[in-house]
Amino acid sequence: MKRIGMLTSGGDCQALNAAMRGVGKCLFNSGERVEIYGFLEGYKGLIYGNFRMLASTDFSGILTKGGTILGSSRTPFKQIKEPDENGIDKVDAMKQNYHKLRLDCLVILGGNGTHKTANLLREEGLNVVTLPKTIDNDLWGTDMTFGFQSAVNIATEAIDCIHTTAASHGRVFIVEVMGHKVGFLTLNSGIAGGADIILIPEIPYDIDKIIHKIEERSKNGRRFTILAVAEGAISKEDSKLSKKEYKEKLKNYKFPSVSYEIAQQIREKTGRDVRVTVPGHTQRGGSPCPYDRVFASRLGSEAGKMVLDGEYGCMVGYKNREIVKVPLEEVAGKLKMVSPDSGVVREAKMLGISFGD
Amino acid sequence: MKRIGMLTSGGDCQALNAAMRGVGKCLFNSGERVEIYGFLEGYKGLIYGNFRMLASTDFSGILTKGGTILGSSRTPFKQIKEPDENGIDKVDAMKQNYHKLRLDCLVILGGNGTHKTANLLREEGLNVVTLPKTIDNDLWGTDMTFGFQSAVNIATEAIDCIHTTAASHGRVFIVEVMGHKVGFLTLNSGIAGGADIILIPEIPYDIDKIIHKIEERSKNGRRFTILAVAEGAISKEDSKLSKKEYKEKLKNYKFPSVSYEIAQQIREKTGRDVRVTVPGHTQRGGSPCPYDRVFASRLGSEAGKMVLDGEYGCMVGYKNREIVKVPLEEVAGKLKMVSPDSGVVREAKMLGISFGD
Amino acid sequence: MKRIGMLTSGGDCQALNAAMRGVGKCLFNSGERVEIYGFLEGYKGLIYGNFRMLASTDFSGILTKGGTILGSSRTPFKQIKEPDENGIDKVDAMKQNYHKLRLDCLVILGGNGTHKTANLLREEGLNVVTLPKTIDNDLWGTDMTFGFQSAVNIATEAIDCIHTTAASHGRVFIVEVMGHKVGFLTLNSGIAGGADIILIPEIPYDIDKIIHKIEERSKNGRRFTILAVAEGAISKEDSKLSKKEYKEKLKNYKFPSVSYEIAQQIREKTGRDVRVTVPGHTQRGGSPCPYDRVFASRLGSEAGKMVLDGEYGCMVGYKNREIVKVPLEEVAGKLKMVSPDSGVVREAKMLGISFGD
Amino acid sequence: MKRIGMLTSGGDCQALNAAMRGVGKCLFNSGERVEIYGFLEGYKGLIYGNFRMLASTDFSGILTKGGTILGSSRTPFKQIKEPDENGIDKVDAMKQNYHKLRLDCLVILGGNGTHKTANLLREEGLNVVTLPKTIDNDLWGTDMTFGFQSAVNIATEAIDCIHTTAASHGRVFIVEVMGHKVGFLTLNSGIAGGADIILIPEIPYDIDKIIHKIEERSKNGRRFTILAVAEGAISKEDSKLSKKEYKEKLKNYKFPSVSYEIAQQIREKTGRDVRVTVPGHTQRGGSPCPYDRVFASRLGSEAGKMVLDGEYGCMVGYKNREIVKVPLEEVAGKLKMVSPDSGVVREAKMLGISFGD
Known part of the structure; x- marks a missing residue:
């Protein structure tokens, strides 16, 4: 039995749902028992324990749907280490919710800011698998990000x-x-x-x-x-x-x-x-193009496999037309730019x- | 033998080419000998005698093409009665070029401003047939204008x-x-x-x-x-x-x-x-949608017929799903609005x- | 309080959901208490009492969605008066379900075959309002049907x-x-x-x-x-x-x-x-085009109003750019063709x- | 001064024009004097000396245009070594026309069959640069072919x-x-x-x-x-x-x-x-998608450079996101398949x- 938390963070883009569908289908098809907790509005949901259980049917019919069924937010990126207006320590809160729900792993979809926070959570001892989402294609460690081609x-x-x-x-x-x-x-x-x-x-x-x-x-x-x-x-x-x-x-x-x-x-x-x-x-909006649907589905599917195999601490990336695992510490804080x-x-x-x- | 001048005036929109193709195909298919003079950049071309002859092949392959093969401009609309910077009287110049080329008629595609000028030319004794072009659908006397549905x-x-x-x-x-x-x-x-x-x-x-x-x-x-x-x-x-x-x-x-x-x-x-x-x-841009292509083709075709029949002084409009002729004096200077x-x-x-x- | 049955019948087309959304939004926004029973797979659902209650949220987010959330079938059209394989009289069964659920009215979306059956139900004393759905645009009594422009x-x-x-x-x-x-x-x-x-x-x-x-x-x-x-x-x-x-x-x-x-x-x-x-x-498939979305929304909205006003026995049609009511006996059994x-x-x-x- | 022959052969696909535009723009922008002979309907045009000169303006406005401005045919692929119905040796005829026009090189756009013939011409001593066109993406030596993503x-x-x-x-x-x-x-x-x-x-x-x-x-x-x-x-x-x-x-x-x-x-x-x-x-039809437009433009541009540099005998391919040169003898006769x-x-x-x- 695997208990997985999932969240989408940062500016939204196309194929977020396609990627989550990939993860969900892979997990539910695996034969293993799984529970997926969808945190709402990015890290905010993880901080404040705001989530809903995702059933197999939640991943049906969303391949072509723009946006994200979980909602997103840019919170807390820059102020990650500052307490919120009620004095709550955000990182602590995330760790507590992770442990309270006895999660085996977090699947996090996001761009540069998101990856910094994901890496921080990894350093804090949480199991994390990430997926490279951004219309900018500026994530280090992967040839491509989903959302880019649709944009x-x-x-x-x-x-x-x-x-x-x-x-x-x-x-x-x-x-x-x-x-x-x-x-x-x-x-x-x-x-x-x-x-x-x-x-x-x-x-x-x-x-x-x-x-x-x-x-x-x-x-x-x-x-x-x-x-x-x-x-x-x-x-x-x-x-x-x-x-x-x-x-x-x-x-x-x-x-x-x-x-x-x-x-x-x-x-x-x-x-x-x-x-x-x-x-x-x-x-950033509208239905993902076929390229992004295929690409996000592939990434999602391999992320699901990594969760099943217990391989954590990596972003699922793309190199030379194959899906690869990229250690989070190599990704976080770097920017891929046009040479x-x-x-x-x-x-x-x-x-x-x-x-x- | 018919000698026709053609021009597109005002802000451009989709299906201008489709409409001109309709006029051209109707004329060239009619069996009658025709010469079509395409004035460049709207009334400017008529004022300064800037035109090119349009052959049958010029109307091929433009049904789906956005923009206008003749170019357009908003000149002279408001300053129509003022002389230009060289002291040239614009209305006179247009009349002279019309007569110099021994035109039987002008086919003018445009919106509200264009129709005011077209009506003025009619009052000055020129033969005019107009087509209702605008993404705003605000032309009096017609249920629909081409460009609208594409926009x-x-x-x-x-x-x-x-x-x-x-x-x-x-x-x-x-x-x-x-x-x-x-x-x-x-x-x-x-x-x-x-x-x-x-x-x-x-x-x-x-x-x-x-x-x-x-x-x-x-x-x-x-x-x-x-x-x-x-x-x-x-x-x-x-x-x-x-x-x-x-x-x-x-x-x-x-x-x-x-x-x-x-x-x-x-x-x-x-x-x-x-x-x-x-x-x-x-x-305003891009390829016209199928609705506009059909609609503009129909209007253009009927405008061609009006030219052949020598029926002038009208806009080709659309009422209750049929093409109708609307006297220019009824159209000019009015605005159709949302009630x-x-x-x-x-x-x-x-x-x-x-x-x- | 109004109790409404709703069903989509015949070959599916675009904007069925948009039209149902129009009906639903109009009813739920009216202030009156309403219950909407969605019969599944066309008349089949009405015959066999197969339905689900439709809440206000069921009509959210379906404006652009192709197909029909209720499913459709071509049953029973031609064999309407023959008993089914278990000897059940179909018309009787529909009437019984209608009365058992104490419906005030049926809202039926369909094409020619569907309208024949709808008219039959009207003759049998049921309250019926219909909406003209078909990619063929061949329904008598309306200038346009939804689905046509998308097709x-x-x-x-x-x-x-x-x-x-x-x-x-x-x-x-x-x-x-x-x-x-x-x-x-x-x-x-x-x-x-x-x-x-x-x-x-x-x-x-x-x-x-x-x-x-x-x-x-x-x-x-x-x-x-x-x-x-x-x-x-x-x-x-x-x-x-x-x-x-x-x-x-x-x-x-x-x-x-x-x-x-x-x-x-x-x-x-x-x-x-x-x-x-x-x-x-x-x-027949895919997302409805903007024309069909507007058109189906307008029709649906007026159908909702007719239900609220207790005006039954009509198809909501379109004539000269306005929504009109067309008595079902005028529509049924006729075909609109290209002249x-x-x-x-x-x-x-x-x-x-x-x-x- | 460079004299280049160009032809498109085999089943047509999207972005053929975009690729030729890439070649043409690169050549005409290079500063070197160039003459481009466009052979009509594939190898047929080369066999029978059917061509038209392509000016710089011929490559304008065709980036988004489907099909091929040169026309295509599947001739002669299989019967390449058989004489035609008038006894003409096809390979000889192609060589003669190549030399008669004093061409420096042929730029050939096509798929598998086309590449076999291109390689044969290379073996016969002609200078050849090829571009990988096919909706099947089945060409050996390149990760991608243009037309594929549009299809x-x-x-x-x-x-x-x-x-x-x-x-x-x-x-x-x-x-x-x-x-x-x-x-x-x-x-x-x-x-x-x-x-x-x-x-x-x-x-x-x-x-x-x-x-x-x-x-x-x-x-x-x-x-x-x-x-x-x-x-x-x-x-x-x-x-x-x-x-x-x-x-x-x-x-x-x-x-x-x-x-x-x-x-x-x-x-x-x-x-x-x-x-x-x-x-x-x-x-196979319609306007190429943005992916194919970029990809074909890049390939075309590099093909132009190869012509300018006198590097012949290669297909312009794509490996690990960079354009590469692949010797024709490696490409011809092989099929890339799904493993x-x-x-x-x-x-x-x-x-x-x-x-x-």
Whole structure:
């Protein structure tokens, strides 16, 4: 008999349910007796003992369903070690609930913040298996995260739609894609959507290079230009600021986001009609794409097996098309980023895409 | 032999190409000799004699293509009677180009502004046939305009995506839908997306009614609330201002749009996490949906027939599922709006949707 | 207090759940006390007293869900007046269950067969309100049925996909669209998909006219031809047979369907590579499109109101963009068909589409 | 100055245009003078000297376009070494046209058959660079082929649609997925669509195991079962036949395909209502998905670079997320298949999916 706790934490994304279904199906099909406790709204549920039992039927019909049947929250990530407003020690509370329910293991689905906390719980002696969830694909130790490909699809659809309207009106259009620190999502949806300029946090831009690309296109008879810009795109000057200085600068920012500043600069320097579109949270929502469904199902299934085998302390990752186990201490606190020298960036440049560098 | 000028004017939308294809196929299939002059970038092309001949093959393969192969612009709408920066009289220029090319007729695709100008050209003695294009469905004299249903689909998809993320995080989410003066698009995508609150220009809202609805849902165990808000949503107080006063108010507005103001008010009054998503120009873009393709093809085909029959001075409209001819003087300058007493609003209210009134 | 029975009968389609949600939301929001008994698998559930109580929450989250939460069946339609294998009189059994549960009314969602039975129950003294469900849009008394537009979308997508492969290989491609007796679905998806030839039951075809169209396209440099063919397409000769003779002929048919026969004839007469694709039951499935969601919600909401008002014996229909009540005796036993002289057929022909007539 | 011939051969698929665009953009952006000769309808165009020059603009706007702008054919694959009906030696003709146009290299996009011919041309002394195109993902030497993920999406959508209708009616449904020799497409769309049983050529099935799975689901209260069946699915008995014996058997086959035979067996052994749906050629068509657009663009771009660098005789493949060069002699004549012991099959089984083995 296995008693498993399960929770989804951090910003939600597609295929969370598909992954949990994978775990659940694997466990319930194994022949072993299992009890699954679903903690509600991420670590919050574990801290405050808020859970519901998940039966085999709870995992039916959720493969294609967006969001998470358990709810999620960003609590407590940064304040993990501070007591809550009632003075409760969060880590202690989580440990107590874990032991009170006599759990054999926690299955935790989340991104970077989630993995830090998961690793902390591991260090505190809890058994943990994690699954790599994020539309940013920025988790260390795995080639891919679920949610990413679905988000690429939504961002690409937005660029596709903008393409026809930009072409009709001869405009410069900026599509702001999610990603504060890492540019995989912008890079992939930018290439897929046929963007002419792609700006990502890993490759600081020079506004004059951007202007030059727009003017060059114009000279070649192209009436419009599409920019795919990550939320965290940064200019060369700003990239030289210290983290603290840059935060300070953003505080007094007059634009809703950097895309609007870039738009303003292009407007001023070229006199062109520039528009900004922000698909925003739609990128996290909706039904997972088939790629993510397969991928999350595979990961979930192997996570179930690890639970059955008593192999704890690992994230279920993906390397060279096979599922692998990655020790949590290797994952936590690291960020996987786009390398400016990587094949895909070089190939994008050969296609004529400018990174503004 | 018929010589036809064709142009697309105003904000672009889906199925413009499908409609032009309908006109072109009808004309080229008619057996009569035809020459079609496509003016580029709306009335601008007609003013400055910027056109290209359209052959039969130009209308092939464009049924599913978004945007407009002729380009569009909002010129000259408001300044129609003012000379341009070189002192050229725009109306005169259009008439001269029409006569110079010995055109029998202009086929003009556009929305409200476009129809005003089209009617002016008719009054000036030009032969005109128009087609009702707009994602707003706000043209007088027709039950439907092409572009509308495609835009409903895109706005609905956005709400669908937001639904899963709102549910996962227990948030209040505002999806801002296009429509400054008219709420058909918001109303339909709101119902289709299962929005809980729909705010449209025709039904001024009371922020307390909105708060009440959110709190009521919360009491009934619903963790989230979705608002579909038209760009032109207006509060009861603001609706009492004169047009001039309201314009003045918007000038000094600290929010990017009214959705952000509503979000701020909900935040302040409920303490909840409120997010805004603005699909923006994506609503005008992409491939037309099958409904719009059929509808635009039918309209285009009948417009072609009107040209062949020498029936001018009309918009090709849609009434009770049949294509009809609507005299341009009846269309120009009027706006079709959502009636607060209409069946669809009453039905939405019976479903439990609040309009904040 | 109102006690309502609800059931979905006949071939399933999109937006059945959306329509039931409309009824349920209207009733539960009305303030009146209501009990809703959901009979399982269509009339079968009513005959054998197989039902489950539907709570307010059962109608949550099903707006976008395909299929029917109650299940459906084609029972008993044709054998309605024959006793079942255990000698039970079906009509009697339905009446008994209705009275045993002290129902005020039945809300029945279905197509033609379903409406015949619904009308029979009305004649037997039961209170009935019906909703027009069918992908065929062939119900008398309403301009539109829900499911239709979603099915048009799926059939059109199939034609879109076939378009690119047909063009690449220079093939003749037949897409077989659902519809044994009525051609609305084929007509609309054919126009939307840019089919060159559309064959529907209402317009018998002459194979030589089809061949001629294919050869004519070839002469004009078009390497491929797409046919959208209804399941019930019929040749001119066969249309002269009596119903009985035609049934007899089909019994000994060597082809899976008429599309394959047409393919074979084209192959033999032109030597071309001809392929057949049958999207089949996919046309009934999947999430309803926004149009159907709005439409079914509106119908459901008005059906709920009729139940509250005690207005029985009607189908909730759609005329001139408003919801109307249509007496069941006017609906039952009639079929709405494509008129060969209708505007849409004339317009399709002006576009150059051949109907093989 | 580089003179390049380009052709697409074999069954068409998504992203062929995206890949050619990648090659073209890379070449035209390189600064070097290039001439690109596009041969029409595959090797046929090369044999008979049927080509058109491709300008830079020919590669614009085709990223999202399905099919191939060059057309394709399956000629001459098997009869490559036989003279054509006019006695022309095909290989000789291709060599002559290659030399007559003074080509530096051929860029060939295709699948298995295409690669055999490409390798033959290489052996004959021509410079060749190839790109791996096939919805089957069965090319040796590359982890992925373009077209595959788009086809997975279409097949999965079909299963999704069938899911709702199967559930509504309590039916057994077979979705026949493309793939005569290799099961990757069925395996992935089956997992993504939540199929209960997946039958692929690599894992021969036992009909009794299938029946058992259906009955077991029924006992567990599931009213329906979905099978994803590859075109080339084969029973254990048939898999013991020699290739010749099996071909002979298929010749006298009374079913359109093996799916129909399996359906008949299930019907006979269980008395259930079993339906078959065949999405067929739709799986090759339509716009490529974002994954394929990125992937094909990357491959195309690297192929362009290989041409510029004079590196010939290779297929541009994909290994461990990087683009690699694979010698053509290693690729030609081999088939990549699903290993019954692979991770994904094991994981699918842990999810409870039966392979009928």
